[in-house]
Amino acid sequence: MERPRTGTVKIAIAAGVALFLAGCSEDKGPAVSSSPDQAWGPGGQGGNNFAVSGEIGTPSPDELVRSGKALDLQQLIDLGQRSHPATRIAWEEARQAAAAQGMVEGTFLPLITANVIGGYQDLVTPITNLQGGTDYISTHSNAVVPNIALQWLLFDFGERQAWRTAAKQNAFAANVAFNGTHQTLIYNISRAYYEYGAAQQNLSIAGQNLSNSQKLLEAAETRYANGLGTSIEVAQAKQIVAQARFRLVAARDGESDSYQDLLGAVGVSPRSQLKVDNSAARRLPRARALPTDQLIEQALSRRPDVLASYAGVKASEANEVAAEAAFRPKVYLGAVAAANNGQIQTGTLPGAEFQSTTTGVVVGASIPIYDGRIRENRRKQAQAATAAASAAHEQTVNAATREIIVASNSLQSSLASYEAATALRAAAQTTYDAAFEAYGNGLGTLTDVSAAENGLLDARLAQVDAHTAALIAASTLAFSLGNMTSRASPARAIQ
Template identity: 30%
Template sequence: MAKFSSAMIVFALASGAAVRIAAAQSAPPAPDKVWHAPAEQGLSRSLAAHPEQKYEIDATHSYSLAELIDLAQRHNPETREAWQAARAKADELGIARSQLFPTLTAVVLASSLRQAALLSSHFDRQTEGLFIPELHVTWLVFDGGERGATIDTAKANLLAADVSFNDTHRKLIYAVSSAYYHLLNARGQREAEEASLKNAQAVEDQAHSRLDNGLATRPDLLESTAARAQAEYDLQAAIGTEAIAHGELATTMGLPPETELTVVEIDKLQPPAAMADSVDKEIERAFSQRPELLTQITRLRAASASIKAARSAYIPSLDLVGDGGMARAYGELDQLPRTYAQGELWDAGLELRWTLFDGLRREREMARAKAEKKAAEAGIDALRDQVSNEVWAAYTNMQTALRQQQAAAALLASSSEAYNATRESYSYGVRNIIDVITAQKALAQARSEDVFARTQLLLQSATLAFRTGDLIQLPPGKGTP
């Protein structure tokens, strides 16, 4: 009875474990309930055990854009992932090339056999033992070009992985540049709002002083106070926008958003003064550099290799097969003494294979390969149209940004002069407080537009370089992926 109870306990425990495993590997029980299972906790523990990649930066150093890009390239996980993918494709090319060489295999055959041997009018028990160590060689001498096609496909896949690796860097460089210019714009907007707040406070103080001296009215003071409160409100919004832009830059570089990071200010940057090349040259350069187009070319090469492989299926293949080694054997027959023998053995042969009929499989593979090639060619044409449109839009946006930056600088100068003149006239009683507040708001708007125009010009310049592929033509950084 005790043994039976123990067996039942073991069976119950095993059944419970099986039920838990089944529950962990099943789908959620219903569409209206959140899924919770032991496997979820296991995933959470595995995620917690995976260390987060971090690196230190100098909080006292003002990082330039080039330094920020270098840090991001050396620490961003996407570049490491793309790098490992390219290395895997390089190994696949080595695997494809290995098919050109013979395969040599060490084989050991050992067997023991007992059977009844018919001797004269009765059966005698016979025992045999065999031990054969040998080398087996196989070599595909001729295959009609299938291996060459496989190698060409692997080469195309490796090129595609390398181009994808470059494209990862291109996108990362642009992401860092965009986040950097957004931060400069947000910081410039905050500084502009601070200056506007100082002006609003000065106007309020002036209105208060004139009211005390009987030169202004109570509504004048209230208008200036409202303008100062509006400036404080706008400043707080600008501070929040700057904090968000700071976190965006930090996370783009693979850092926590709260990381203290000092960057070179916009006043130390030299924006472009004119377009470097014509739009035709920009488009032509994009056609030769854009990673997407280069990837399409590798797709076209892979499709051509597939056609070559499909054609090779119509051609016979020739294999060389051989074995060589030593054989050791012993035998025993009832009423007879045991025997033992050893000797050298080898064989070699050529095997010719030619597929005569396969249910039209080769025809279908050929048609599929040709369709893939035509699709790749059409993809190149479609992508060229897309690249042309993107470069044209980026070029036009940069031209617009150039003109806007010049206009914004002129607007800021005139608005500053108008504001100073209006305040001076107000102090003489020639202009009223509404005129001063209007001039102050116009100056604040001009400051904001000047900062936006300068950062927008830098951003559009980076966008044009991104669209043409110029970003990855820069000298490489010191680090590795």
């Protein structure tokens, strides 16, 4: 039985080693969310302090749109998380950052290449013959040289480790930014939902105001028919009705604009036909004291923007370490295994086959001496980037703290405004009822009724505005505290 060729055996062994190392380098990069509508958490999906995952088993976006049912805030948020392009963009950016970390991890493993070189050579050699002439001898040769080469950087004084740290921090920042995108989306949908609810209520109030104005016109016409009123009163009543119709048209326009704002916040087509329930009955949260230092610290520790900016500082510091390590030597390993199989034939002589093998291992070191100050400028660039990242983080923390305090103050004032507006509406309703009854009995004037009606309209609109402002303020505070999740209402999120 023919013995296996030595070169073939060595090449096979080298190929086996290459496959083994390739298996060791299987991608084990950082975990990212499995889909754009699911939250990311350290060590895997979910389980973090700012989880925003939707309800399991909820209908698809198309099913929600086609259902024809009035959607509540939770359903709108779920629809937005699965439909809005912003979540897909942030998800893809997180995947890019994870891939970048995987590429850095690959620098710790050897680079193995398989090469095949093949060639053919025809050499013609002139030789003087015995008769003084010239003969030509042709030599034909061909060979195939397969080889496997290995390059491995063994030691670099922590440069790759610094790159790994920077990539890890960037991947973390991208993941928390992805969660931050969900929180921002939830906040924007909540705000648009409450504003659309206010527009719906304003339209209802405008319709009720028109109905009251028409009743007032009927009363004026009845008084005139009975000889108790004047034509001027009837004309004034008609003017009041016309003003009410104008307000109704303006309210319809405002409701249409708010509806488009809500569709934009959800991320669906402007031509979508969604039915949305009314936010008028939503309960307001209770007033609370100003946030304590401990509460602010807890909020800062879970806000995605603060976490991302802090990760940016750590990544910049790691890049600075890598720039410093570039001044130090690098130790590398090189290896090659090659086989040369060929054939040579000269003239009319029988051809001869030949084979040879080459194996070698080298260890070397490279020491940078001069590069035109490229490394020095990279180090200065990295130091400046670290300083800028630190200043940006400080600015982010200060802005976040200010947002928390302002949001808390705004909620308190909004709740107080709602209480005052509720009392104002009750008083205005009483005044209007009394003025209308007196006018109907011939004891009051149209001017008194008109003034009372305008006062009631203003009071009702003020109560709606105050209610909406309080809901938005509660959402803003929950968002600034890092508690804006799809499962938590604004009232519960700030408890």
